[in-house]
Amino acid sequence: MGQDHDISSAPGDNNALRKLTRQNITKDNKTQGVMEKSQWDLKHIRFTSGRLTRLDDFVAQYRISHTALLKEYEDSERVFRRKTYRVEKEIWKEKQQKKRGRSKPFPFKTSKKKSSVSEGPIGKQISPPQPRSSLEGDHENIVDIKSKTTATPQNQLTTLWKRRDTEVVVSVVPTQTKVTSFIIHHSELCTLRPHQWLNGEIIEALFHIAASELEIGNSIYILNHYMAGVILFGEKPQLARQKLSKINLNNYQGIVSFVNIDNVHWKFLFINAVNHTVYLVDPSRSPTEKDDSIHAAQKLSEYIQMRNTQQRKTEWQNIQWKGGVMTHPVQQDGSSCGVIVVLMAREIMKAFPNVPILQFGTSRKEMANERKMMALQILKASVFDEAENCSMCSLKKPTGCVHRFINWIQCDSCERWYHEKCLGMAKEDLEQARANRWSCILCS
Incomplete structure (x- = not known):
């Protein structure tokens, strides 16, 4: 505050206000500060x-x-408090005990409530901190509880399979060309549990993972399973809409895919441009496998001819396609046809351009192990960042959002982030979730 000037002592002086170092509009100058x-x-x-x-x-x-x-x-305060608050408090109490001349370390208090044991990012329970007698030093002994529970794919998979099916994004798998990605939801990953029928997105994602691991390059093209079904079983109006205009078939020597039969069974499709043979392989024992492959070769010829006519192309034009039969193991249960299809595709990619004799076990125990390995492959191949993207829409910004600021909310159990818009919660529920501990649909 500056010195007070008495304006009334100089009446008639019009320049009195100009001589003041600061203009005080009120006595405490609040109005000036606000302005x-x-x-x-x-x-x-x-x-x-x-x-x-x-x-x-x-x-x-x-x-x-x-x-x-x-x-x-508020978010930074809540995260910091949840991270190291309890351990730091106990260490501070122990220091106070030492200052008072007590050599006995201060014991950690154990709560009788089950909810007092915090959960890590994968829902795994964390053992309470050890007493001070097992700790040495001052700053090095502040234990970061979250660092004790680094989420491994094995533990993460075990936790995800125990939860009821949800639509939370758990993995984003890039395609063979790295241009697009497969968004894998929790409910889709759970189809890899034993005795479950595999989802088409899971099978196709595993095809692309195998292609990336084996580095097949441009030798084999992975055809979308819906497109493959239209080529083999669709009508002409459907075929006319599936043009594959951005694909040059002359750049590839083969195609792998799979088709859905009556919504209850998967079959493996292999188109070999080297020996001009089409294989439609049934994981179960089928006496019509040869006839099915011949019919698939005819439908492929019709589609290529129509596609070249519409787009004025000459890709695979002079090839006379024929149907073939491949030696393969037989499915022994009623739900593992998708697993066998993935194993067939992997063996074909390994041996291409040769046609191998497929040999692998199909017992219930072997299929259960293969399911677990495939689920781990999906989690390990993921490029999804839970700290930067929404676990409901997999995006950094909701679809159609034009606002500069986006409201987020974090799960206090798994620490996944969600757009408040994507959750579709009522306003009262959101306010309550912000004020208290909140668990997402995957953890609740």
Whole structure:
């Protein structure tokens, strides 16, 4: 505050206000401070997001910025408190005991409630911290509880399979060309559990994982299973819409895919352009496998001819396709046809351009082991970042969102992040979730 000036002592002096070092509008100068703060905020907003010529625009923009900063501060406080608060508190108590001359370490209090044991990012229970007698030093002994429970794919898979099916994103698998990706939801990953019928997205993602691991390059093209079904069993109007206009078949020597039969069974499709043979392989024992392959070769010829005519192309034009039979193991249960299809595709990719004799076990125990290995492959091949993307839509920004600031909420159990818009929760439920511990649909 500056010195007070008595204006009344100089009546008639019109320049009295100009001589003052600071203009005091009120006694405590509150009004002046508010005006200066508002002018600074207005300059800051003009600099960051353009000019604002209306007062209501300034107020609305100021509210959005202020609310976002408050939420960011609340989230950082909540994460810090959940991370090391209890251990630091116990160590502080022990230091107080030592200052009072007590040599006995302060024991950790154990709660009788089950909820007192915190959960890690994969739902695995964490053992309580050890007493001070087993700890040495000061700063090195502040135990970070989260670091004790690093989520391995094995533990993560065990936890995910125990939960009821949800639509939470658990993996994003890039395709063979790295251009697009497969978004794998929790319910789809759970189809790899024993005695479950595999989902088409899971089978196709495993095809692309095998192609990336074996580095087959451009020798084999992985055809979408829906497209393969249209080629073999679709009508002409459907075929006309499936053009594959961006694919040059001359760049490939073979195609692998699979088709759905009556929504209850999967068959493996292998098109070998080297020996001009089409294989439609049934994992179960089928006496019509030869006839099915011949019919598939005819449908493929019709599709290629129609495609070349519409697009004026000459890809695979002079090839006379024939049906073939492949020696393979037989399915021994009623639900592992998808697993066998994946194993067939992997063996074909390994031996291509040769046609191998497929040999692998198909017992119930072997199929259970293969299911587990495939699920682990999907989790390990994932490029999904749970800290940056929403676990419901797999995106950083909700679809159709044009706002600058996006409201997020984090699960206190698995620490996944979600867009509040993607959850579809009521306003009262969201307010309660922000104020208290909140568990997502996967952890609840």
